[in-house]
Amino acid sequence: MNSSRKLLLAASLLQLAYSALLLYALLTPLYRLTGVVEGEASIGWYSLFFYTTRIHIPALDTLHILVFPVYIHAIYMLMTSTAGIILYMGGLEKYTKPIEESLYANALVATSFTGLLVQVSRITRREVSQLATDYTRTTSAGTIILGRASLHTNHILEKIVTPEILLTTAILLLATGTLYIISTQHGRG
Amino acid sequence: MDTRVTPSTIAIIVILLLLLGRLFWFPFAFFLVTGSSMYPVLKTGDLVVGEAVYLSGYSEGDIVVWYRSISFGVIHEVIEKKPGEIVTKGVNNPLPDPPVSASSVKYKIILSIPRSVWIPLAAAVLVLYAYKKRRNLVKALTDTGSEPLSIALWVFVFFALSNIATIMLSGIYYGGYRTSIPVPGVELSGLKHDPLGRHVVLHYSLNNTGIVGVNNCRVEAANKEFQCSYKEIRPNGVLVLGIPEDAYLLLWTNSNGSIYRFRLEVNVSLDRGVLVADYPVTGSWNRLKTMKEGGSLRIFNPNPVPIKAAVTIIYYSENVFGSLSPVNSTVEVLSLQPGENKTVSPEGYEAVLARVKIEYKLIPTHNPVVEVYTLELKS
16 A cells, blocks of 8 residues: 555656646647747747738647647646545545546556657648748749748757657656556555 | 436436547537637637538538548638538638538537537536435445455546547647637738829738838948938828939939939838838839920920929010021029920010020939920910
Protein backbone atom coordinates (compact mmCIF):
# COMPACT_ATOMS: atom_id res chain seq x y z
CA MET A 1 0.00 0.00 0.00
CA ASN A 2 2.89 2.30 0.74
CA SER A 3 4.37 1.82 -2.74
CA SER A 4 0.86 2.32 -4.16
CA ARG A 5 0.57 5.67 -2.36
CA LYS A 6 3.97 6.72 -3.66
CA LEU A 7 2.94 5.83 -7.20
CA LEU A 8 -0.26 7.82 -6.73
CA LEU A 9 1.85 10.82 -5.81
CA ALA A 10 4.26 10.22 -8.71
CA ALA A 11 1.40 9.89 -11.23
CA SER A 12 -0.36 12.96 -9.81
CA LEU A 13 2.78 15.12 -9.88
CA LEU A 14 3.65 14.02 -13.37
CA GLN A 15 0.15 14.71 -14.64
CA LEU A 16 0.03 18.04 -12.84
CA ALA A 17 3.23 19.04 -14.61
CA TYR A 18 1.98 17.66 -17.93
CA SER A 19 -1.40 19.43 -17.71
CA ALA A 20 0.32 22.70 -16.77
CA LEU A 21 2.65 22.24 -19.73
CA LEU A 22 -0.30 21.49 -22.00
CA LEU A 23 -2.22 24.57 -20.90
CA TYR A 24 0.94 26.64 -21.27
CA ALA A 25 1.38 25.29 -24.80
CA LEU A 26 -2.27 25.96 -25.67
CA LEU A 27 -2.46 29.45 -24.22
CA THR A 28 1.00 30.93 -24.71
CA PRO A 29 1.82 32.41 -28.13
CA LEU A 30 4.10 30.10 -30.04
CA TYR A 31 4.63 32.58 -32.87
CA ARG A 32 4.70 36.35 -32.95
CA LEU A 33 4.55 38.34 -36.15
CA THR A 34 5.86 41.86 -36.46
CA GLY A 35 5.85 44.28 -39.36
CA VAL A 36 2.87 44.77 -41.60
CA VAL A 37 1.29 41.70 -40.06
CA GLU A 38 1.17 42.07 -36.30
CA GLY A 39 -0.06 39.62 -33.74
CA GLU A 40 0.40 36.28 -32.10
CA ALA A 41 -0.56 32.69 -32.70
CA SER A 42 -0.54 29.75 -30.35
CA ILE A 43 -1.69 26.21 -31.03
CA GLY A 44 -5.00 27.05 -29.36
CA TRP A 45 -5.78 30.56 -30.70
CA TYR A 46 -4.49 33.35 -32.90
CA SER A 47 -4.92 37.07 -33.24
CA LEU A 48 -3.31 38.57 -36.32
CA PHE A 49 -3.82 41.90 -38.03
CA PHE A 50 -2.76 43.26 -41.38
CA TYR A 51 -2.44 46.93 -40.47
CA THR A 52 -5.73 47.27 -38.59
CA THR A 53 -7.69 44.54 -40.39
CA ARG A 54 -8.04 41.20 -38.67
CA ILE A 55 -6.75 38.23 -40.64
CA HIS A 56 -8.83 35.05 -40.73
CA ILE A 57 -6.96 31.81 -41.32
CA PRO A 58 -9.53 29.14 -42.28
CA ALA A 59 -7.22 26.21 -41.48
CA LEU A 60 -6.50 27.50 -37.97
CA ASP A 61 -10.18 28.28 -37.35
CA THR A 62 -10.93 24.59 -37.96
CA LEU A 63 -7.94 23.36 -35.95
CA HIS A 64 -8.87 25.42 -32.93
CA ILE A 65 -12.20 23.66 -32.73
CA LEU A 66 -10.41 20.32 -32.94
CA VAL A 67 -8.19 21.20 -29.95
CA PHE A 68 -11.22 22.06 -27.80
CA PRO A 69 -11.30 18.53 -26.20
CA VAL A 70 -7.58 18.96 -25.45
CA TYR A 71 -8.41 22.07 -23.40
CA ILE A 72 -11.09 20.17 -21.46
CA HIS A 73 -8.75 17.24 -20.95
CA ALA A 74 -5.92 19.48 -19.70
CA ILE A 75 -8.25 21.08 -17.18
CA TYR A 76 -9.63 17.69 -16.12
CA MET A 77 -6.09 16.34 -15.74
CA LEU A 78 -5.13 19.38 -13.67
CA MET A 79 -8.12 18.81 -11.40
CA THR A 80 -7.62 15.04 -10.97
CA SER A 81 -3.87 15.31 -10.42
CA THR A 82 -4.41 18.05 -7.82
CA ALA A 83 -7.01 15.83 -6.19
CA GLY A 84 -4.48 12.94 -6.26
CA ILE A 85 -1.91 15.08 -4.43
CA ILE A 86 -4.52 16.17 -1.87
CA LEU A 87 -5.53 12.53 -1.34
CA TYR A 88 -1.91 11.53 -0.82
CA MET A 89 -1.38 14.29 1.70
CA GLY A 90 -4.74 13.95 3.46
CA GLY A 91 -5.10 10.20 3.27
CA LEU A 92 -8.71 10.29 2.06
CA GLU A 93 -8.85 6.63 1.08
CA LYS A 94 -12.59 6.77 0.25
CA TYR A 95 -11.99 8.75 -2.97
CA THR A 96 -8.76 7.09 -4.08
CA LYS A 97 -10.30 4.69 -6.58
CA PRO A 98 -11.98 7.23 -8.92
CA ILE A 99 -8.88 9.43 -8.87
CA GLU A 100 -6.45 6.59 -9.59
CA GLU A 101 -8.64 5.39 -12.45
CA SER A 102 -8.98 8.92 -13.79
CA LEU A 103 -5.20 9.29 -13.74
CA TYR A 104 -4.92 6.10 -15.72
CA ALA A 105 -7.56 7.26 -18.21
CA ASN A 106 -5.81 10.65 -18.45
CA ALA A 107 -2.61 8.90 -19.48
CA LEU A 108 -4.47 7.03 -22.24
CA VAL A 109 -6.21 10.17 -23.48
CA ALA A 110 -2.97 12.20 -23.36
CA THR A 111 -1.27 9.60 -25.54
CA SER A 112 -4.09 9.68 -28.06
CA PHE A 113 -3.97 13.49 -28.23
CA THR A 114 -0.23 13.63 -28.86
CA GLY A 115 -0.51 13.15 -32.61
CA LEU A 116 -3.21 15.80 -32.84
CA LEU A 117 -1.12 18.35 -30.92
CA VAL A 118 1.97 17.74 -33.02
CA GLN A 119 -0.03 18.09 -36.23
CA VAL A 120 -1.75 21.24 -34.96
CA SER A 121 1.62 22.82 -34.13
CA ARG A 122 2.96 21.88 -37.57
CA ILE A 123 -0.05 23.30 -39.41
CA THR A 124 0.06 26.43 -37.24
CA ARG A 125 3.69 26.93 -38.20
CA ARG A 126 2.95 26.36 -41.87
CA GLU A 127 0.01 28.79 -41.92
CA VAL A 128 1.69 31.49 -39.85
CA SER A 129 5.05 31.31 -41.63
CA GLN A 130 3.24 31.91 -44.93
CA LEU A 131 2.32 35.33 -43.60
CA ALA A 132 5.95 36.18 -42.85
CA THR A 133 6.85 37.46 -46.26
CA ASP A 134 7.58 40.59 -48.24
CA TYR A 135 4.33 42.27 -49.20
CA THR A 136 5.73 44.14 -52.21
CA ARG A 137 3.40 43.98 -55.19
CA THR A 138 3.82 45.15 -58.76
CA THR A 139 0.75 46.44 -60.56
CA SER A 140 0.00 48.66 -63.51
CA ALA A 141 0.40 51.63 -61.16
CA GLY A 142 3.94 50.68 -60.15
CA THR A 143 5.46 48.93 -57.18
CA ILE A 144 3.44 48.94 -53.98
CA ILE A 145 5.82 48.57 -51.06
CA LEU A 146 3.94 47.46 -47.98
CA GLY A 147 6.89 46.17 -46.03
CA ARG A 148 7.72 42.83 -44.53
CA ALA A 149 6.29 40.69 -41.78
CA SER A 150 8.79 38.81 -39.65
CA LEU A 151 8.17 35.64 -37.69
CA HIS A 152 9.48 35.26 -34.15
CA THR A 153 9.25 31.88 -32.48
CA ASN A 154 8.94 31.10 -28.79
CA HIS A 155 11.85 28.64 -28.82
CA ILE A 156 11.12 27.18 -25.40
CA LEU A 157 7.56 26.34 -26.40
CA GLU A 158 8.65 25.11 -29.80
CA LYS A 159 10.87 22.54 -28.11
CA ILE A 160 7.97 21.42 -25.92
CA VAL A 161 5.64 20.70 -28.81
CA THR A 162 8.06 18.54 -30.76
CA PRO A 163 6.81 14.96 -31.32
CA GLU A 164 9.68 13.44 -29.37
CA ILE A 165 9.03 15.31 -26.13
CA LEU A 166 5.27 15.02 -26.32
CA LEU A 167 5.44 11.33 -27.08
CA THR A 168 8.02 10.64 -24.39
CA THR A 169 5.91 12.48 -21.82
CA ALA A 170 2.78 10.66 -22.88
CA ILE A 171 4.52 7.26 -22.73
CA LEU A 172 5.87 8.12 -19.29
CA LEU A 173 2.37 9.02 -18.16
CA LEU A 174 0.98 5.80 -19.56
CA ALA A 175 3.74 3.73 -17.92
CA THR A 176 3.12 5.38 -14.56
CA GLY A 177 -0.60 4.86 -14.84
CA THR A 178 -0.19 1.23 -15.84
CA LEU A 179 2.24 0.57 -12.99
CA TYR A 180 -0.15 2.24 -10.62
CA ILE A 181 -3.14 0.20 -11.73
CA ILE A 182 -1.11 -3.04 -11.56
CA SER A 183 0.10 -2.22 -8.07
CA THR A 184 -3.39 -1.34 -6.80
CA GLN A 185 -4.92 -4.46 -8.34
CA HIS A 186 -2.32 -6.59 -6.62
CA GLY A 187 -2.81 -4.66 -3.40
CA ARG A 188 -6.55 -5.17 -3.49
CA GLY A 189 -6.47 -8.73 -4.68
CA MET B 1 -27.31 -3.51 -14.18
CA ASP B 2 -30.07 -1.03 -15.03
CA THR B 3 -31.02 -1.48 -18.72
CA ARG B 4 -34.01 0.89 -18.83
CA VAL B 5 -34.10 3.38 -21.72
CA THR B 6 -34.48 6.81 -20.15
CA PRO B 7 -35.36 10.08 -21.94
CA SER B 8 -31.80 11.32 -21.36
CA THR B 9 -30.39 8.20 -23.04
CA ILE B 10 -32.66 8.79 -26.03
CA ALA B 11 -31.58 12.47 -26.14
CA ILE B 12 -27.89 11.45 -26.15
CA ILE B 13 -28.48 8.89 -28.93
CA VAL B 14 -30.37 11.48 -31.04
CA ILE B 15 -27.58 14.06 -30.57
CA LEU B 16 -24.96 11.47 -31.52
CA LEU B 17 -26.94 10.52 -34.63
CA LEU B 18 -27.23 14.19 -35.60
CA LEU B 19 -23.47 14.55 -35.20
CA LEU B 20 -22.94 11.57 -37.46
CA GLY B 21 -25.27 12.96 -40.11
CA ARG B 22 -22.48 13.77 -42.48
CA LEU B 23 -21.43 10.14 -42.57
CA PHE B 24 -24.81 8.53 -43.10
CA TRP B 25 -26.91 11.29 -44.73
CA PHE B 26 -29.61 11.23 -42.08
CA PRO B 27 -32.63 13.49 -42.68
CA PHE B 28 -31.15 16.05 -40.30
CA ALA B 29 -27.61 16.75 -39.12
CA PHE B 30 -25.64 19.19 -37.00
CA PHE B 31 -22.66 21.11 -38.35
CA LEU B 32 -20.31 23.51 -36.68
CA VAL B 33 -19.23 26.52 -38.69
CA THR B 34 -15.51 27.16 -38.98
CA GLY B 35 -13.81 29.88 -40.98
CA SER B 36 -15.01 33.31 -41.99
CA SER B 37 -16.19 32.76 -45.55
CA MET B 38 -19.85 33.11 -44.52
CA TYR B 39 -19.29 36.04 -42.17
CA PRO B 40 -21.49 37.83 -41.06
CA VAL B 41 -24.31 35.38 -41.87
CA LEU B 42 -22.54 32.52 -40.08
CA LYS B 43 -19.65 32.88 -37.67
CA THR B 44 -17.04 30.40 -36.44
CA GLY B 45 -18.56 28.30 -33.68
CA ASP B 46 -22.17 28.71 -34.79
CA LEU B 47 -24.13 25.47 -34.79
CA VAL B 48 -26.26 24.89 -37.88
CA VAL B 49 -28.94 22.31 -38.56
CA GLY B 50 -29.05 20.84 -42.03
CA GLU B 51 -32.07 19.20 -43.65
CA ALA B 52 -31.19 16.54 -46.21
CA VAL B 53 -31.81 17.79 -49.74
CA TYR B 54 -33.60 14.55 -50.59
CA LEU B 55 -36.41 15.77 -48.32
CA SER B 56 -37.15 19.23 -49.67
CA GLY B 57 -34.53 20.14 -52.26
CA TYR B 58 -32.88 23.55 -52.44
CA SER B 59 -32.82 26.59 -54.63
CA GLU B 60 -30.64 29.59 -55.43
CA GLY B 61 -30.05 31.73 -52.37
CA ASP B 62 -30.17 28.76 -49.98
CA ILE B 63 -27.15 27.95 -47.84
CA VAL B 64 -26.16 24.35 -48.48
CA VAL B 65 -23.60 21.82 -47.32
CA TRP B 66 -21.77 20.07 -50.11
CA TYR B 67 -19.13 17.40 -49.91
CA ARG B 68 -16.42 16.41 -52.34
CA SER B 69 -15.36 13.73 -49.88
CA ILE B 70 -16.12 13.05 -46.23
CA SER B 71 -13.19 15.23 -45.21
CA PHE B 72 -13.84 18.04 -47.68
CA GLY B 73 -17.09 19.86 -47.25
CA VAL B 74 -18.26 23.43 -47.56
CA ILE B 75 -21.17 25.47 -46.17
CA HIS B 76 -21.84 28.16 -48.76
CA GLU B 77 -24.68 29.96 -50.49
CA VAL B 78 -26.00 28.67 -53.83
CA ILE B 79 -25.62 31.46 -56.39
CA GLU B 80 -26.33 29.46 -59.54
CA LYS B 81 -28.12 26.20 -60.11
CA LYS B 82 -27.59 24.50 -63.46
CA PRO B 83 -28.59 21.01 -64.60
CA GLY B 84 -26.18 18.58 -62.97
CA GLU B 85 -24.06 21.19 -61.19
CA ILE B 86 -24.19 24.18 -58.90
CA VAL B 87 -22.04 27.20 -58.13
CA THR B 88 -21.67 28.30 -54.52
CA LYS B 89 -20.02 31.27 -52.88
CA GLY B 90 -19.12 32.30 -49.36
CA VAL B 91 -20.81 35.64 -48.74
CA ASN B 92 -17.49 36.99 -47.44
CA ASN B 93 -15.43 35.56 -50.31
CA PRO B 94 -14.54 37.76 -53.25
CA LEU B 95 -15.06 35.01 -55.83
CA PRO B 96 -17.45 32.06 -56.21
CA ASP B 97 -16.29 28.48 -55.71
CA PRO B 98 -15.56 26.29 -58.72
CA PRO B 99 -18.76 24.50 -59.90
CA VAL B 100 -19.54 21.27 -58.07
CA SER B 101 -21.79 18.41 -59.08
CA ALA B 102 -25.36 18.71 -57.84
CA SER B 103 -25.10 15.22 -56.32
CA SER B 104 -22.48 16.45 -53.83
CA VAL B 105 -25.03 18.77 -52.19
CA LYS B 106 -26.24 16.90 -49.11
CA TYR B 107 -27.95 19.35 -46.78
CA LYS B 108 -29.77 22.64 -46.83
CA ILE B 109 -29.26 24.81 -43.75
CA ILE B 110 -32.60 25.42 -42.06
CA LEU B 111 -31.51 26.76 -38.69
CA SER B 112 -28.44 28.40 -37.24
CA ILE B 113 -27.82 28.75 -33.54
CA PRO B 114 -25.22 31.39 -32.64
CA ARG B 115 -22.37 30.19 -30.47
CA SER B 116 -23.31 32.78 -27.86
CA VAL B 117 -26.59 30.87 -27.45
CA TRP B 118 -25.85 27.18 -27.81
CA ILE B 119 -22.59 26.97 -25.82
CA PRO B 120 -24.02 28.50 -22.59
CA LEU B 121 -27.22 26.52 -23.14
CA ALA B 122 -25.34 23.21 -23.49
CA ALA B 123 -23.23 24.04 -20.44
CA ALA B 124 -26.35 24.84 -18.41
CA VAL B 125 -28.01 21.55 -19.43
CA LEU B 126 -24.88 19.60 -18.40
CA VAL B 127 -24.67 21.38 -15.05
CA LEU B 128 -28.38 20.78 -14.40
CA TYR B 129 -28.02 17.12 -15.37
CA ALA B 130 -25.02 16.70 -13.06
CA TYR B 131 -26.91 18.43 -10.23
CA LYS B 132 -29.93 16.17 -10.74
CA LYS B 133 -27.73 13.07 -10.70
CA ARG B 134 -25.43 14.28 -7.93
CA ARG B 135 -26.30 11.42 -5.57
CA ASN B 136 -25.53 8.82 -8.23
CA LEU B 137 -22.24 10.58 -9.04
CA VAL B 138 -21.13 10.66 -5.42
CA LYS B 139 -22.10 7.02 -5.05
CA ALA B 140 -20.13 6.07 -8.18
CA LEU B 141 -17.09 7.99 -6.96
CA THR B 142 -17.09 6.44 -3.53
CA ASP B 143 -18.19 2.92 -4.41
CA THR B 144 -15.10 0.79 -3.87
CA GLY B 145 -16.94 -2.32 -4.93
CA SER B 146 -17.53 -1.27 -8.55
CA GLU B 147 -15.92 -3.05 -11.48
CA PRO B 148 -12.18 -2.38 -11.86
CA LEU B 149 -11.34 0.28 -14.47
CA SER B 150 -15.03 1.23 -14.94
CA ILE B 151 -14.35 4.91 -14.15
CA ALA B 152 -11.22 4.90 -16.30
CA LEU B 153 -13.27 3.46 -19.14
CA TRP B 154 -15.94 6.16 -18.80
CA VAL B 155 -13.35 8.95 -18.68
CA PHE B 156 -11.64 7.56 -21.76
CA VAL B 157 -14.93 7.08 -23.61
CA PHE B 158 -15.98 10.64 -22.73
CA PHE B 159 -12.84 12.16 -24.25
CA ALA B 160 -12.88 9.80 -27.21
CA LEU B 161 -16.51 10.80 -27.93
CA SER B 162 -15.81 14.49 -27.48
CA ASN B 163 -12.91 14.15 -29.89
CA ILE B 164 -15.09 12.34 -32.43
CA ALA B 165 -17.83 14.95 -31.96
CA THR B 166 -15.49 17.86 -32.73
CA ILE B 167 -14.12 16.04 -35.77
CA MET B 168 -17.66 15.36 -36.98
CA LEU B 169 -18.80 18.91 -36.30
CA SER B 170 -15.80 20.71 -37.71
CA GLY B 171 -15.20 18.28 -40.52
CA ILE B 172 -16.32 21.03 -42.84
CA TYR B 173 -12.89 21.58 -44.26
CA TYR B 174 -11.83 24.95 -45.55
CA GLY B 175 -8.37 23.88 -46.58
CA GLY B 176 -9.17 24.71 -50.18
CA TYR B 177 -9.51 28.35 -49.24
CA ARG B 178 -6.30 30.21 -48.67
CA THR B 179 -5.89 32.87 -46.07
CA SER B 180 -7.04 36.06 -47.63
CA ILE B 181 -5.06 39.14 -46.67
CA PRO B 182 -6.61 42.51 -47.46
CA VAL B 183 -3.58 43.73 -49.39
CA PRO B 184 -4.16 47.19 -50.90
CA GLY B 185 -4.78 47.26 -54.63
CA VAL B 186 -3.62 50.20 -56.72
CA GLU B 187 -3.99 50.17 -60.49
CA LEU B 188 -3.30 52.96 -62.95
CA SER B 189 -6.54 53.65 -64.79
CA GLY B 190 -5.43 56.72 -66.71
CA LEU B 191 -2.51 59.05 -67.46
CA LYS B 192 -3.26 62.34 -69.16
CA HIS B 193 -0.54 64.77 -70.17
CA ASP B 194 -1.63 68.37 -70.55
CA PRO B 195 1.36 70.24 -72.05
CA LEU B 196 -0.31 73.63 -71.94
CA GLY B 197 -1.30 73.22 -68.31
CA ARG B 198 2.22 71.83 -67.80
CA HIS B 199 0.94 68.96 -65.74
CA VAL B 200 0.26 65.24 -65.81
CA VAL B 201 -2.98 63.87 -64.35
CA LEU B 202 -2.77 60.34 -62.94
CA HIS B 203 -5.98 58.38 -62.28
CA TYR B 204 -5.69 55.45 -59.89
CA SER B 205 -8.16 52.69 -59.04
CA LEU B 206 -7.76 52.15 -55.32
CA ASN B 207 -8.86 49.14 -53.33
CA ASN B 208 -8.46 48.91 -49.54
CA THR B 209 -6.32 52.02 -49.46
CA GLY B 210 -6.17 55.77 -50.11
CA ILE B 211 -3.57 58.33 -51.16
CA VAL B 212 -2.15 60.22 -48.20
CA GLY B 213 0.60 62.29 -49.77
CA VAL B 214 3.26 62.58 -52.46
CA ASN B 215 6.70 62.07 -50.94
CA ASN B 216 8.62 62.74 -54.07
CA CYS B 217 7.98 63.66 -57.69
CA ARG B 218 10.75 64.01 -60.24
CA VAL B 219 10.87 64.59 -63.94
CA GLU B 220 13.74 63.11 -65.88
CA ALA B 221 14.10 64.96 -69.16
CA ALA B 222 17.08 64.80 -71.50
CA ASN B 223 19.20 63.12 -68.82
CA LYS B 224 18.52 65.84 -66.30
CA GLU B 225 16.29 65.67 -63.25
CA PHE B 226 13.77 68.26 -62.15
CA GLN B 227 11.44 68.39 -59.18
CA CYS B 228 7.77 68.61 -60.01
CA SER B 229 6.52 72.19 -59.87
CA TYR B 230 3.48 71.18 -57.82
CA LYS B 231 1.65 68.15 -56.46
CA GLU B 232 -2.06 68.03 -55.89
CA ILE B 233 -4.13 65.16 -54.48
CA ARG B 234 -7.72 65.18 -55.68
CA PRO B 235 -10.56 62.91 -54.52
CA ASN B 236 -11.13 59.44 -55.99
CA GLY B 237 -7.47 58.60 -56.50
CA VAL B 238 -6.49 61.49 -58.79
CA LEU B 239 -3.01 63.05 -58.66
CA VAL B 240 -2.05 66.20 -60.55
CA LEU B 241 1.69 66.71 -60.91
CA GLY B 242 3.20 69.87 -62.33
CA ILE B 243 5.96 69.59 -64.93
CA PRO B 244 8.44 72.49 -64.65
CA GLU B 245 8.88 74.80 -67.63
CA ASP B 246 12.64 74.24 -67.51
CA ALA B 247 12.09 70.56 -68.27
CA TYR B 248 10.09 71.42 -71.39
CA LEU B 249 12.70 74.01 -72.46
CA LEU B 250 15.48 71.47 -72.10
CA LEU B 251 13.48 68.93 -74.05
CA TRP B 252 12.83 71.53 -76.73
CA THR B 253 16.44 72.63 -77.07
CA ASN B 254 17.56 68.98 -77.25
CA SER B 255 14.76 67.86 -79.49
CA ASN B 256 15.53 66.36 -82.86
CA GLY B 257 12.02 65.37 -83.84
CA SER B 258 8.45 66.36 -83.34
CA ILE B 259 7.97 63.87 -80.46
CA TYR B 260 9.46 64.43 -77.04
CA ARG B 261 9.63 62.04 -74.09
CA PHE B 262 10.30 62.34 -70.39
CA ARG B 263 9.94 60.12 -67.35
CA LEU B 264 7.87 60.93 -64.32
CA GLU B 265 9.07 59.28 -61.11
CA VAL B 266 6.68 59.39 -58.16
CA ASN B 267 6.75 58.14 -54.61
CA VAL B 268 3.25 58.23 -53.18
CA SER B 269 2.30 57.59 -49.57
CA LEU B 270 -0.73 55.35 -49.22
CA ASP B 271 -2.54 54.82 -45.96
CA ARG B 272 -1.14 51.30 -46.27
CA GLY B 273 2.34 51.36 -47.76
CA VAL B 274 4.08 53.32 -50.45
CA LEU B 275 3.65 53.38 -54.22
CA VAL B 276 6.83 53.83 -56.23
CA ALA B 277 6.27 54.37 -59.93
CA ASP B 278 8.07 55.50 -63.04
CA TYR B 279 5.84 56.54 -65.94
CA PRO B 280 7.01 57.35 -69.47
CA VAL B 281 5.26 60.44 -70.82
CA THR B 282 5.28 61.60 -74.42
CA GLY B 283 4.22 64.79 -76.18
CA SER B 284 4.68 66.47 -79.54
CA TRP B 285 5.79 69.88 -80.72
CA ASN B 286 2.93 71.39 -82.66
CA ARG B 287 2.89 74.09 -85.31
CA LEU B 288 1.48 77.46 -84.34
CA LYS B 289 -2.25 77.55 -84.93
CA THR B 290 -3.52 80.43 -87.02
CA MET B 291 -7.00 81.70 -87.73
CA LYS B 292 -8.14 84.46 -90.07
CA GLU B 293 -10.56 86.84 -88.44
CA GLY B 294 -11.63 89.43 -91.05
CA GLY B 295 -8.54 91.44 -91.84
CA SER B 296 -6.63 90.03 -88.88
CA LEU B 297 -4.69 86.87 -88.21
CA ARG B 298 -4.79 85.22 -84.82
CA ILE B 299 -1.77 83.13 -83.88
CA PHE B 300 -1.85 80.62 -81.05
CA ASN B 301 1.07 78.76 -79.47
CA PRO B 302 -0.08 75.24 -78.47
CA ASN B 303 3.36 74.26 -77.10
CA PRO B 304 4.57 74.24 -73.50
CA VAL B 305 7.57 76.43 -74.46
CA PRO B 306 7.62 80.02 -75.75
CA ILE B 307 7.98 80.32 -79.53
CA LYS B 308 9.45 83.35 -81.23
CA ALA B 309 7.97 84.00 -84.65
CA ALA B 310 9.16 86.58 -87.15
CA VAL B 311 6.07 88.09 -88.76
CA THR B 312 6.67 89.91 -92.05
CA ILE B 313 3.72 91.86 -93.46
CA ILE B 314 3.82 93.06 -97.05
CA TYR B 315 1.13 95.60 -97.88
CA TYR B 316 -0.36 95.77 -101.37
CA SER B 317 -2.45 98.53 -102.95
CA GLU B 318 -3.99 98.95 -106.39
CA ASN B 319 -1.89 100.90 -108.83
CA VAL B 320 -3.15 103.03 -111.70
CA PHE B 321 -3.34 99.96 -113.90
CA GLY B 322 -5.65 98.27 -111.46
CA SER B 323 -3.16 95.63 -110.47
CA LEU B 324 -1.68 95.08 -106.99
CA SER B 325 1.76 96.25 -106.13
CA PRO B 326 3.65 96.22 -102.83
CA VAL B 327 3.74 99.54 -101.13
CA ASN B 328 5.37 98.78 -97.82
CA SER B 329 6.48 96.02 -95.48
CA THR B 330 7.04 95.57 -91.78
CA VAL B 331 8.87 92.95 -89.76
CA GLU B 332 7.97 92.16 -86.19
CA VAL B 333 9.14 89.44 -83.83
CA LEU B 334 6.34 87.97 -81.76
CA SER B 335 7.14 86.08 -78.60
CA LEU B 336 4.31 83.67 -77.98
CA GLN B 337 4.13 82.21 -74.49
CA PRO B 338 2.65 78.70 -74.03
CA GLY B 339 -1.06 78.85 -74.74
CA GLU B 340 -0.85 82.53 -75.71
CA ASN B 341 -2.91 84.11 -78.54
CA LYS B 342 -1.64 87.11 -80.45
CA THR B 343 -3.40 88.93 -83.24
CA VAL B 344 -1.70 90.46 -86.25
CA SER B 345 -3.79 93.30 -87.75
CA PRO B 346 -2.22 94.87 -90.86
CA GLU B 347 -3.48 98.43 -91.34
CA GLY B 348 -2.59 101.59 -93.22
CA TYR B 349 -0.65 102.39 -96.37
CA GLU B 350 -4.06 102.43 -98.15
CA ALA B 351 -3.41 98.82 -98.70
CA VAL B 352 -6.21 96.53 -99.87
CA LEU B 353 -4.33 93.31 -99.26
CA ALA B 354 -1.57 92.11 -96.98
CA ARG B 355 0.59 89.03 -97.19
CA VAL B 356 1.65 87.78 -93.75
CA LYS B 357 4.66 85.52 -93.57
CA ILE B 358 5.27 83.73 -90.27
CA GLU B 359 8.65 82.19 -89.76
CA TYR B 360 9.60 80.28 -86.63
CA LYS B 361 11.65 77.37 -85.45
CA LEU B 362 9.38 74.60 -84.20
CA ILE B 363 12.38 72.38 -83.52
CA PRO B 364 15.65 74.25 -82.94
CA THR B 365 17.80 71.85 -84.93
CA HIS B 366 15.42 71.74 -87.89
CA ASN B 367 14.78 74.26 -90.66
CA PRO B 368 12.35 77.02 -89.79
CA VAL B 369 8.68 76.65 -90.52
CA VAL B 370 7.42 79.27 -92.97
CA GLU B 371 3.73 79.92 -93.43
CA VAL B 372 2.19 82.64 -95.64
CA TYR B 373 -1.35 84.00 -95.35
CA THR B 374 -3.15 86.54 -97.50
CA LEU B 375 -5.51 88.97 -95.80
CA GLU B 376 -7.97 91.24 -97.59
CA LEU B 377 -8.00 94.65 -95.96
CA LYS B 378 -10.79 97.15 -95.78
CA SER B 379 -9.69 100.20 -97.69
